[in-house]
Amino acid sequence: xxxxxxxxxxxxxxxxxxxxxxxxxxxxxxxxxxxxxxxxxxxxxxxxxxxxxxxxxxxxxxxxxxxxxxxxxxxxxxxxxxxxxxxxxxxxxxxxxxxxxxxxxxxxxxxxxxxxxxxxxxxxxxxxxxxxxxxxxxxxxxxxxxxxxxxxxxxxxxxxxxxxxxxxxxxxxxxxxxxxxxxxxxxxxxxxxxxxxxxxxxxxxxxxxxxxxxxxxxxxxxxxxxxxxxxxxxxxxxxxxxxxxxxxxxxxxxxxxxxxxxxxxxxxxxxxxxxxxxxxxxxxxxxxxxxxxxxxxxxxxxxxxxxxx
Amino acid sequence: xxxxxxxxxxxxxxxxxxxxxxxxxxxxxxxxxxxxxxxxxxxxxxxxxxxxxxxxxxxxxxxxxxxxxxxxxxxxxxxxxxxxxxxxxxxxxxxxxxxxxxxxxxxxxxxxxxxxxxxxxxxxxxxxxxxxxxxxxxxxxxxxxxxxxxxxxxxxxxxxxxxxxxxxxxxxxxxxxxxxxxxxxxxxxxxxxxxxxxxxxxxxxxxxxxxxxxxxxxxxxxxxxxxxxxxxxxxxxxxxxxxxxxxxxxxxxxxxxxxxxxxxxxxx
Numbered sequence: 001x002x003x004x005x006x007x008x009x010x011x012x013x014x015x016x017x018x019x020x021x022x023x024x025x026x027x028x029x030x031x032x033x034x035x036x037x038x039x040x041x042x043x044x045x046x047x048x049x050x051x052x053x054x055x056x057x058x059x060x061x062x063x064x065x066x067x068x069x070x071x072x073x074x075x076x077x078x079x080x081x082x083x084x085x086x087x088x089x090x091x092x093x094x095x096x097x098x099x100x101x102x103x104x105x106x107x108x109x110x111x112x113x114x115x116x117x118x119x120x121x122x123x124x125x126x127x128x129x130x131x132x133x134x135x136x137x138x139x140x141x142x143x144x145x146x147x148x149x150x151x152x153x154x155x156x157x158x159x160x161x162x163x164x165x166x167x168x169x170x171x172x173x174x175x176x177x178x179x180x181x182x183x184x185x186x187x188x189x190x191x192x193x194x195x196x197x198x199x200x201x202x203x204x205x206x207x208x209x210x211x212x213x214x215x216x217x218x219x220x221x222x223x224x225x226x227x228x229x230x231x232x233x234x235x236x237x238x239x240x241x242x243x244x245x246x247x248x249x250x251x252x253x254x255x256x257x258x259x260x261x262x263x264x265x266x267x268x269x270x271x272x273x274x275x276x277x278x279x280x281x282x283x284x285x286x287x288x289x290x291x292x293x294x295x296x297x298x299x300x301x302x303x304x305x306x307x308x309x
Numbered sequence: 310x311x312x313x314x315x316x317x318x319x320x321x322x323x324x325x326x327x328x329x330x331x332x333x334x335x336x337x338x339x340x341x342x343x344x345x346x347x348x349x350x351x352x353x354x355x356x357x358x359x360x361x362x363x364x365x366x367x368x369x370x371x372x373x374x375x376x377x378x379x380x381x382x383x384x385x386x387x388x389x390x391x392x393x394x395x396x397x398x399x400x401x402x403x404x405x406x407x408x409x410x411x412x413x414x415x416x417x418x419x420x421x422x423x424x425x426x427x428x429x430x431x432x433x434x435x436x437x438x439x440x441x442x443x444x445x446x447x448x449x450x451x452x453x454x455x456x457x458x459x460x461x462x463x464x465x466x467x468x469x470x471x472x473x474x475x476x477x478x479x480x481x482x483x484x485x486x487x488x489x490x491x492x493x494x495x496x497x498x499x500x501x502x503x504x505x506x507x508x509x510x511x512x513x514x515x516x517x518x519x520x521x522x523x524x525x526x527x528x529x530x531x532x533x534x535x536x537x538x539x540x541x542x543x544x545x546x547x548x549x550x551x552x553x554x555x556x557x558x559x560x561x562x563x564x565x566x567x568x569x570x571x572x573x574x575x576x577x
Contacts, residue, residue: 014415021419026431135561135565135568138564139557140556141532142516143516143535147535148550151546155542155543252430276434276435279427279431282427290424
């Protein structure tokens with residue numbers, strides 16, 4: 001219990017450190033939101049007025065406290081153009097969360113199945129297919145995977161739509177529009193995690209108690225579920241947790257390609273606007289989500305090791 | 310396994326990577342048309358004059374493809390070299406001084422909360438003038454802690470061996486311990502990490518280029534070609550497919566070369 005509290009405190013400390021990093025990057029780097037909004041040829045007085053409006057003329061500790069206390073209570077301020085960051089996020093974050101959750105679910109299911117199958121038959125046909133194909137999907141960026149998917153499933157086979165349309169609720173108009181974006185996100189992650197699952201299972205299967213369980217004549221399924229899987233679970237859970245971050249990063253790209261109405265496409269689109277307040281909020285929210293998932297992985301690890309120490 | 314069988318297995322996996330790299334480097338000299346030279350209408354179908362057809366501006370895709378690789382490659386190589394060098398030094402220090410190791414561990418944990426692509430976006434939006442240098446800086450900062458952890462794990466075993474303790478007892482300086490005693494024993498980790506870091510750096514650089522960060526990276530690189538020509542994928546799929554395949558081929562062949570190398574060495 002004490003160990004778990006310590007972990008929670010450490011993870012919270014890391015989150016605060018992340019927010020500090022975000023603030024430092026946004027605030028101390030030479031780029032200036034006021035200048036970016038008004039354009040190059042704005043006069044000094046107009047820039048000063050805009051800076052005052054955005055609060056850029058106040059001392060640094062005051063600004064950090066304002067931003068930090070706002071971020072901690074879920075208020076991310078306004079963009080340089082004066083829109084509320086919270087409203088923008090509220091309009092787009094649920095869609096990204098939907099996309100990322102479905103992709104995560106697909107990743108977990110696919111990589112568990114492939115990893116189990118692969119570790120059970122390490123030299124068979126599956127292994128000979130899995131080895132190079134997982135290397136391919138791990139190494140290739142999401143936008144390449146997405147492009148190939150569009151080419152095959154939309155253009156050549158004409159099975160799935162290549163772009164997403166939204167209905168009035170702001171969500172994709174039909175579920176099949178989710179399939180390709182989810183696949184583009186999940187395939188690289190599934191490739192990586194299948195390898196981790198396989199490795200963790202093979203390591204766990206080499207433990208002495210597994211051998212004794214096999215020698216005692218326990219059925220294969222019992223050995224796998226009760227003696228191998230609990231030992232491999234902490235590694236697998238942590239690997240899945242780290243995939244969440246990569247999923248959010250990949251969503252930036254994949255949403256752009258499929259015109260998916262989420263915050264990734266919005267953030268990628270704000271590149272020309274230099275909307276750092278928006279990106280800072282997205283980084284903070286992503287960091288918090290990842291921290292929660294890591295805590296979940298910690299809890300799974302604690303549960304898998306229960307009574308063992 | 311003898312050396313000759315190792316090299317016989319190594320060559321088929323290293324060759325494709327070497328071929329793509331060579332094409333990307335000498336490509337600009339081979340390009341049949343100037344980059345801004347229109348060969349036909351927008352998204353012209355592949356023909357005898359333009360083997361891969363035209364792009365959104367009717368420019369020759371083959372020439373763009375030949376020119377668009379070296380920038381990504383160069384940035385990827387620089388990032389991979391810097392990350393591996395920093396990580397090797399930090400990892401060695403961590404193995405010699407566990408307290409430094411704890412800090413690296415914490416920084417790597419922090420990095421897990423901040424996905425590299427988002428970090429690049431945040432940094433480059435705040436400071437767009439930093440350009441390609443900024444991209445290198447963020448990628449190195451984002452990649453080093455994780456790689457340093459690998460080096461620390463590999464170096465801990467070496468650091469515990471007698472010859473290091475003897476050198477420490479002689480009062481050798483830290484730099485001597487790292488460069489003369491530790492790192493020569495970590496050659497495999499060094500080379501494997503260098504390859505893996507290159508794959509990771511290519512991923513980051515091409516994803517950043519796809520998101521148009523930095524804006525100064527050049528318009529004829531493979532990632533930008535994929536993005537810009539996506540609108541014409543129905544008219545001339547080659548304009549999107551060719552750069553995609555180039556990036557994929559490079560990443561996969563380098564990755565499998567690293568894997569083959571690591572396997573070949575570890576079983577010797």
